[in-house]
Amino acid sequence: MQNQRTTTEWRELDAAHHLHPFTDTNSLNQQGARVITKAEGIYLYDSEGNKILDGMAGLWCVNIGYGRKDLPEVAKQQMEQLAYYNTFFKTTHPAVVELSHLLSEVAPEGFKHVFYTNSGSESVDTMIRMVRRYWDVKGKKDKKTLIGRWNGYHGSTIGGASLGGMTYMHEQGDLPIPGIVHVEQPWWYKHGKDMTPEEFGLAAAKWVEDKILEVGADKVAAFVGEPIQGAGGVIVPPSTYWPEIQRICQKYDILLVADEVICGFGRTGEWFGQQVFGFKPDIFTTAKGLSSGYQPIGAVFVNDKVATTLAAGGDFNHGFTYSGHPVAAAVAHANVKALRDEGIVDRVKNDTGPYMQKRWREVFSQFEHVDDVRGVGLIQAFTLVKNKATRELFPDFGEIGTMCRDIFFKNNLIMRACGDHIVSAPPLVISKEEIDQMLETAAKCMVEFEKQLKERGLV
Ligand code: PMP
Structure with missing residues (x-):
C-alpha cells in the first residue's frame, strides 16, 4: 500500500532517490514531479486533486483504458494459482498457452508463433538476435546488417537504441553498435519537396534499395520500421511506401520487420499497423497494448517461414527469466480478449477513429502555425x-513544441511534443463526447499558444 504523504513529501523523496527515464534530473528536481495517484477510463488524477485527460494513453500503451476491475482480478487469481514459473526447460503453463493461442487468432494470417519478452525494447533486441540467427541457420552467415531509419524509435536497450535513429540517444554510449545502418524517414512534409505523397513514398523506399546496394544484399539481414513512426512524431508514410519496401525486400532476399509496439493491438483501427498499409512482414515486435500496460509484457511474432527456420536450427540461445510470465500472460490474455470481444478495436476502426480523424483535422487546420494535420484510427498529430x-x-526543432506541450499540461490535457510535432494517442475506449471535450480544450490551448508566439516575437 502507498503511504499517505503530502505532495511535497512525495516530491522530496522522489528527488532524493529516484532517477527518472529520459529526464534532466536537476531541472526536474527544482520543479518537482507531478504525482499521479489514480486513474479511471481516460482520466488521471494527481495528488493535488487535478483531473487530467490523458491524450497519450500513458506512453501510448493503455489501449483498454484505466481502472478495469477484471484485469486485477485475473492477476490476483493467477498469482494465487501460480505466481511464477519459467518456460525454459521443457516446461509450460496454462496462462502462456492460452495467450499464445489467442494471439495466433488475432494476428494476421501466417503468424502462428510468438516469443515473449517484458518490453518493447526487449522485443526489438530479441528480433535482432532472431534475424541474425535466421540467416545463420540458412547458411548465410554474412547477412548480419539491419537497416533502420533516422528518427525511428525502437527502444532504449543497446540494440534497440542502435536500431532507432535518435541521434541524441546515439550520442550517449557510442551507438549504434556495428551492423546497424540507417536511411532517411518517409516524412513527406519535410523531404517530399515538389513530389506528390505517392511519388515521394516510392522515392523514400528507393533510399532503402540504395542502402542495400551500398552495403551489399549478401550482407543485409533485415529492414526494420514502425508502420507509423510514433516517437519520431507520428510520421504517417505515403500509401506507396510499404508495398514498395516489401517488393524491395523480396527482390534482395531481406527479411522485413515491422515494429508494432505502438501500432499494435488496435491503435490504428486495425489489429496491427501492417494491415493499414497492406504489407506482410516476416517478423513483428509488440508490447504496450498487448497488456494495455496492466503488466509489463512484449511479444515477437514470427511467420511460418521464420518459425520453421529457427526450429530447424535447434537451440535458440535467448530468453528472459520472465519470458511468458504467468501473471503478465494471464492479464494480457484478458486484455486482448476484451479488446476483441467488447468490440473496442472494431469501434476504433468504424466509429471513434474516423470521428477523431475528421474532428482533429477540422479543429487544428484552422490555426496559422499548424500544418500537416494527420493520423489514422486513434493516433494523430x-x-x-x-x-x-x-x-x-x-529553428531549433523542438523548442516551440515543448512550449506548446506545456500549455496543454497547464490545462490538464496530456499531449506530447516530439520535436515540433504535437502528437496524441488516447486510450481506445475514448467516447465521441470525450473526443469533443479533448479537442475543445486543445483548441483553447492552441489559441493561447499562438498568442504567446506573437507576444514573444517568435513569428
Ligand atoms: N518500439 C517502438 C516502436 C516504441 O514506440 C517503443 C516505446 N515507445 C519501443 C520499441 C520500446 O518499448 P519499451 O519502452 O517498452 O521498451
Whole structure:
C-alpha cells in the first residue's frame, strides 16, 4: 500500500532517490514531479486533486483504458494459482498457452508463433538476435546488417537504441553498435519537396534499395520500421511506401520487420499497423497494448517461414527469466480478449477513429502555425510551422513544441511534443463526447499558444 504523504513529501523523496527515464534530473528536481495517484477510463488524477485527460494513453500503451476491475482480478487469481514459473526447460503453463493461442487468432494470417519478452525494447533486441540467427541457420552467415531509419524509435536497450535513429540517444554510449545502418524517414512534409505523397513514398523506399546496394544484399539481414513512426512524431508514410519496401525486400532476399509496439493491438483501427498499409512482414515486435500496460509484457511474432527456420536450427540461445510470465500472460490474455470481444478495436476502426480523424483535422487546420494535420484510427498529430505557405519549420526543432506541450499540461490535457510535432494517442475506449471535450480544450490551448508566439516575437 502507498503511504499517505503530502505532495511535497512525495516530491522530496522522489528527488532524493529516484532517477527518472529520459529526464534532466536537476531541472526536474527544482520543479518537482507531478504525482499521479489514480486513474479511471481516460482520466488521471494527481495528488493535488487535478483531473487530467490523458491524450497519450500513458506512453501510448493503455489501449483498454484505466481502472478495469477484471484485469486485477485475473492477476490476483493467477498469482494465487501460480505466481511464477519459467518456460525454459521443457516446461509450460496454462496462462502462456492460452495467450499464445489467442494471439495466433488475432494476428494476421501466417503468424502462428510468438516469443515473449517484458518490453518493447526487449522485443526489438530479441528480433535482432532472431534475424541474425535466421540467416545463420540458412547458411548465410554474412547477412548480419539491419537497416533502420533516422528518427525511428525502437527502444532504449543497446540494440534497440542502435536500431532507432535518435541521434541524441546515439550520442550517449557510442551507438549504434556495428551492423546497424540507417536511411532517411518517409516524412513527406519535410523531404517530399515538389513530389506528390505517392511519388515521394516510392522515392523514400528507393533510399532503402540504395542502402542495400551500398552495403551489399549478401550482407543485409533485415529492414526494420514502425508502420507509423510514433516517437519520431507520428510520421504517417505515403500509401506507396510499404508495398514498395516489401517488393524491395523480396527482390534482395531481406527479411522485413515491422515494429508494432505502438501500432499494435488496435491503435490504428486495425489489429496491427501492417494491415493499414497492406504489407506482410516476416517478423513483428509488440508490447504496450498487448497488456494495455496492466503488466509489463512484449511479444515477437514470427511467420511460418521464420518459425520453421529457427526450429530447424535447434537451440535458440535467448530468453528472459520472465519470458511468458504467468501473471503478465494471464492479464494480457484478458486484455486482448476484451479488446476483441467488447468490440473496442472494431469501434476504433468504424466509429471513434474516423470521428477523431475528421474532428482533429477540422479543429487544428484552422490555426496559422499548424500544418500537416494527420493520423489514422486513434493516433494523430500535427506539426507546428513558422510559415504554412513555404512549409518553413521553426529553428531549433523542438523548442516551440515543448512550449506548446506545456500549455496543454497547464490545462490538464496530456499531449506530447516530439520535436515540433504535437502528437496524441488516447486510450481506445475514448467516447465521441470525450473526443469533443479533448479537442475543445486543445483548441483553447492552441489559441493561447499562438498568442504567446506573437507576444514573444517568435513569428
Ligand atoms: N518500439 C517502438 C516502436 C516504441 O514506440 C517503443 C516505446 N515507445 C519501443 C520499441 C520500446 O518499448 P519499451 O519502452 O517498452 O521498451
